Amino acid sequence: MKPEELKPHLLIIDDDVNTLASLARAFRMSGYEATVADSAARALDLIKADSFDVILSDVVMPGKDGLSLLADLKQLGVATPVIMISGQASVEMAVKATRLGAVDFLEKPLSTDKLLITVQNALRLRTLEEENRQLRQRVGRHEIVWASEAMGRLMAQVDKVAASNTRVCIQGETGTGKELIARALHERSPRRSGPFITLNCAAVPAELIESELFGHEKGSFTGAVGRHTGKFEQAHRGTLFLDEIGDMPLAMQAKLLRVLEEGEIERVGGDRKIRIDVRTVVATHRNLQELVRRGGFREDLYHRIYVFPIVIPPLRERVDDIPVLAEYFSKQVSAQNGWKLKAFTPEAVAELRRYSWPGNVRELRNVVERLLLLADSEVDRAAVQLALPRGPSVSSATSSQGPLADRVRAYEKEVIVSELRRQNFQMTETARALDLERSHLYKKCQQLGIDIESLKQEWAAQGSRNYEF
Numbered sequence: 001m002k003p004e005e006l007k008p009h010l011l012i013i014d015d016d017v018n019t020l021a022s023l024a025r026a027f028r029m030s031g032y033e034a035t036v037a038d039s040a041a042r043a044l045d046l047i048k049a050d051s052f053d054v055i056l057s058d059v060v061m062p063g064k065d066g067l068s069l070l071a072d073l074k075q076l077g078v079a080t081p082v083i084m085i086s087g088q089a090s091v092e093m094a095v096k097a098t099r100l101g102a103v104d105f106l107e108k109p110l111s112t113d114k115l116l117i118t119v120q121n122a123l124r125l126r127t128l129e130e131e132n133r134q135l136r137q138r139v140g141r142h143e144i145v146w147a148s149e150a151m152g153r154l155m156a157q158v159d160k161v162a163a164s165n166t167r168v169c170i171q172g173e174t175g176t177g178k179e180l181i182a183r184a185l186h187e188r189s190p191r192r193s194g195p196f197i198t199l200n201c202a203a204v205p206a207e208l209i210e211s212e213l214f215g216h217e218k219g220s221f222t223g224a225v226g227r228h229t230g231k232f233e234q235a236h237r238g239t240l241f242l243d244e245i246g247d248m249p250l251a252m253q254a255k256l257l258r259v260l261e262e263g264e265i266e267r268v269g270g271d272r273k274i275r276i277d278v279r280t281v282v283a284t285h286r287n288l289q290e291l292v293r294r295g296g297f298r299e300d301l302y303h304r305i306y307v308f309p310i311v312i313p314p315l316r317e318r319v320d321d322i323p324v325l326a327e328y329f330s331k332q333v334s335a336q337n338g339w340k341l342k343a344f345t346p347e348a349v350a351e352l353r354r355y356s357w358p359g360n361v362r363e364l365r366n367v368v369e370r371l372l373l374l375a376d377s378e379v380d381r382a383a384v385q386l387a388l389p390r391g392p393s394v395s396s397a398t399s400s401q402g403p404l405a406d407r408v409r410a411y412e413k414e415v416i417v418s419e420l421r422r423q424n425f426q427m428t429e430t431a432r433a434l435d436l437e438r439s440h441l442y443k444k445c446q447q448l449g450i451d452i453e454s455l456k457q458e459w460a461a462q463g464s465r466n467y468e469f
Contacts, residue, residue: 005275006236007033008123009050013043013057013069014085023056026112032119040064044072049218049226052080054122056115059086059093067093070100079129081122085110130195144180145328148318154181154310161308162188167260169245169305170283172312174433175362178283179243181310185281186239194238199231202247202432209252211268214259220269232265235278245305246286246297247432257301280305286435315357315364323349325361329368342372347381355388358422389421413448416441417455425456 010032012023017038024034035052037043040061047055055073059066066084073082084097087108094105103125104118146152161168162185170178179198186196204212211221215230231240242248248256259265260280264273282305291297315321326344334341344352357363370387371379416434423429431441445452 006233007031008053008119009033009035010119011035011037011043011046011052011055013037013040013055013061013066015039015058015061019058023110023115026115027119030116040066040069040072043069046226047073047076047078047080051227051229053126054119055080055082056119057082057084059084059097060088067096067100070097070102074101079126081126083118083122143328144177144184145325146318146321147324148320150313150318151321154312155184157308157310158184159188161185161310163190165279167279167305167307168281169288169307169309170281170312171288171309172283172285173314173360174285175360176312176314177361178285178312179241181312182239182241182243182281182283186241186279189239189279191238191279195235196239196241197231197235198241198243200243202244206249206252209249210255213252213256214265214267215270216268217270220267224269227267230265230267232259232276232278233274235276237277239279239281242280242282244284244286245282246284246288246291250296250298253298253301257298257304260301260304285433290435315360319353322353322357322364325364326352326368329365330372333365333369333372337372339372342375342377342379344379345381348379348384351381351384351388358418363422409448412444413450416444416448416450420450420452420455425452427452 010027012020012027012034013036014020014023015038020036020038024036027034035046035050037046040057041064043055043057046052057066057069064072066086070082070084073080081103082101083104083106084094084102085106085108086093097105103122106115106118144151144155146155158181168182168185170181172178182198183196186192199212201209211224211228211230213230213232215233216224216228218224218226259276263277264275266273288297288302288306292299292302323344326349330344331341333339352364352367359366367384367387371383374387375383416430419430419433423433427441428438431438434441436444444450
């Protein structure tokens with residue numbers, strides 16, 4: 001069976017069954033997907049359960065009329081363009097419909113050509129509104145700030161690969177800014193006017209990830225009360241960013257591979273293939289080659305996604321970025337909160353440069369916000385020392401003396417304690433960051449004498465002391 005292209009989905013509302021049948025047939029012949037409803041109540045149920053690109057509604061209907069339906073849609077926050085149709089049109093009715101949010105008002109009898117043009121205009125309007133919404137979200141929020149040579153080389157790679165459809169695999173530690181790089185790839189590509197859709201593979205339960213990626217049909221499983229559009233469909237003619245691809249379940253990896261090879265998806269519970277045009281960018285903090293070797297990641301999928309690797313260096317390896325990032329975050333946080341801008345002394349900046357930043361750029365932003373919140377005037381060295389996490393650095397174990405086994409034990413303990421603090425003592429996240437099984441992490445803590453509850457209490461008390469500026 002030849003796969004279908006993604007079609008605009010229309011909802012047609014009219015109490016006359018002949019009108020519904022003729023309009024649905026005309027739109028389907030013109031390349032649209034059409035769903036019909038014979039009452040406003042039925043239409044509301046459909047709108048709550050499914051998504052539509054354009055809604056066409058009669059005004060005069062038994063029970064709830066079209067204008068009341070418009071008011072309900074406005075209250076629900078439905079942004080879908082609505083075209084009103086009436087055989088009893090008046091200027092007053094048209095004005096009221098426009099005030100309630102209708103994008104156009106047509107009189108019966110309908111001209112099919114005029115109706116098709118009106119729907120096309122409504123679709124273009126929706127596209128423009130979505131582009132404007134994305135632009136507003138991007139302004140000032142996704143800027144990449146850098147001064148180091150390492151980031152200069154990386155951004156040159158981004159510029160080089162952005163213009164193509166080449167699949168990119170972004171690698172880097174947690175908090176280095178992998179999604180920012182993915183957005184930069186999208187915004188510098190020919191797909192910049194299309195959607196940028198993200199999915200964190202580690203954050204979605206294994207039993208739901210297929211539905212999240214490919215969507216599902218109504219009734220396909222318990223709780224599927226309506227059709228759900230998946231991330232691939234949402235990203236049509238744009239970019240899909242799959243973060244933490246290394247955490248995707250093996251069974252799902254096989255299905256993703258097939259989609260990447262064929263360029264087609266099938267919704268869960270669906271019986272037809274849908275062709276999609278999506279550039280896929282993936283990211284991970286894990287070693288994919290090692291995962292492949294251990295059987296935790298499919299080798300054939302690895303070769304599909306690992307076409308152009310971009311490796312983001314951790315912040316500790318690009319300390320020249322710290323001053324400009326601190327200044328950028330300072331201005332951003334101050335503007336967001338209406339605070340007076342506070343300067344960082346040279347000694348404070350030097351102290352920031354000396355820290356190892358296990359949480360990378362994300363941690364730096366949090367520390368800057370903490371400093372601005374608590375400092376009285378300028379941010380000095382003492383303030384930075386108080387704001388930064390305390391405790392032994394990982395390097396202390398390597399500089400200690402004694403038998404090798406004792407040094408290794410000390411090093412392991414410090415690494416685990418540091419990661420526990422960085423992950424806010426979330427064992428699952430800590431195990432994932434260290435590439436360990438959760439049960440293995442618990443055993444390691446027992447072997448090394450790490451008392452997690454005591455560490456939590458000590459960390460909480462230390463944090464409260466840090467705030468006493």
